[in-house]
Amino acid sequence: MASQKQAFILLSVLFFFNSLLFSGADDVYYEFILQEAExxxxxxxxxxxxxxxxxxGTEIRVRRDDSVYVNVHNQGRFAVSIDWEGVEDSIDGANELIQPGRNFTYEIELDDEIGTLWWHARSAWARATVHGAFVILPAAGEEYPFPAPTSxxxxxxxEWFRQELTEGVVPGQADAYTINGHLGETYGCNDTSYELQVDYQGLYLLRLINAVANETMVFSIAQHSITIVGRDASYARRSFSTSLTLAPGQTLDVLLSANQNVGQYYITARPSSGRLNTTGIIHYTTSTGPLI
Incomplete structure (x- = not known):
């Protein structure tokens, strides 16, 4: 009887360590330096x-169930804190301001989140430029519940404001909108366009984030249909669309099939108010053709 009990305990211990070994969960570390730039x-x-x-800002890219440690060093002039949009578990110190010259490490435990979230400065004046993606990939050994993407x-x-934003300044209406920081050719100042290179018949998982504070944004790609597969860090029933509407702070995971005639196609993002817009380009890698 004693030997059976010992064998049971031994098997239990082995099962526990095997589960740790094959779970694939990791501790992941990032360093964020808050600094001013022109x-x-x-x-x-x-x-x-x-x-x-x-x-x-810097993209965080981890796997489901990972523990994430983000050490934020504030080298700016004003106190700032970071908001981890959509993370389910509470984060110790999330509401504490990081004073100039100080640092703070956020400890983020991931659980059921899968897909795309984002982080941003809590203050309205800093949020316009202090933000980035928080991508949560499937755990080791897990697969997507949709066709595996090529990329x-x-x-x-x-959004972009002409005025310099500092503590105490409340941003008003944006002067322009951006795609991955690029204004595109809309505004006539030789600003660069975001360019997405694709291979014909490639399948691309696009992680869309609306970081515009107070505008619903409409996103589309000329002559391409898009398949929605996730929203706000959870999988979604697949649906098809030629344009997408993202509320402020919303994220969408979508599949793009590069199945059109080889060429260049406009990407368009505009506020639902229609006041301004910005454009990017999808460029098929074997193409030298005109924009469509």
């Missing part, structure tokens, strides 16, 4: 607050 858009140069000097790409719809 950007030239809309025919003028201004200073904005960024993460690691980029706009949009996985993030598209963040943002």
């Amino acid at each position: 950007f030239t858009k809309l025919c003028s140069t201004k200073t904005v607050l960024t993460v690691n000097g980029s706009f949009p 996985d790409l993030t598209i963040i719809l943002g």
Whole structure:
């Protein structure tokens, strides 16, 4: 009887360690440096607050069930905190301001989230440029509940203000809109366009994020249909559309099949108010044809 009990305990211990070994969950570490940087858009140069000097900021890319540690160093002039949009579990210290010259490490435990979330500065003035994607891939050994994509790409719809935004400044109506930080050719200031290169018959998982604070955004790709497969970090029943409407802060995971005639096609993002828009380009890699 004793030997059976010992064998049961031994098997239980082995099962526990095997589950840890094959779960694939990891501790993942990121360093965010909040710092000011100069950007030239809309025919003028201004200073904005960024993460690691980029706009949009650094993308976090992890797997389901991972533990994520983000050490934020504030080298800016004003206190800032980061909001982890859509993370289910509470985060210790999430409401605490990180003072200039100080740092704070956010500890984020992922559970059922799968797909696309995002992070952003909590303050309205900083949120316009301090934001980025938070991508949660399937756990090791898991597969997508839809055809495996050729590639996985993030598209963040943002906004740009001519005025310099600092503490105490409440942003008004945006002066322009961006796709992954690019204004495109709409505004006549030689601003660059976001370009997405695709291979004919490739299948692309696009992770769309509406980082525009107070505008519903409409997104479309000329002559291409899009299949919705997820929203706000959960899988969704597949549906098809030629244009997508994203509420402020919403994320969508969609499949794009590059099945049109080889060429170049416009990507368009505009607020539902229709006041302004921005464009990008889908470029088939074997194409030198005109824009469609």
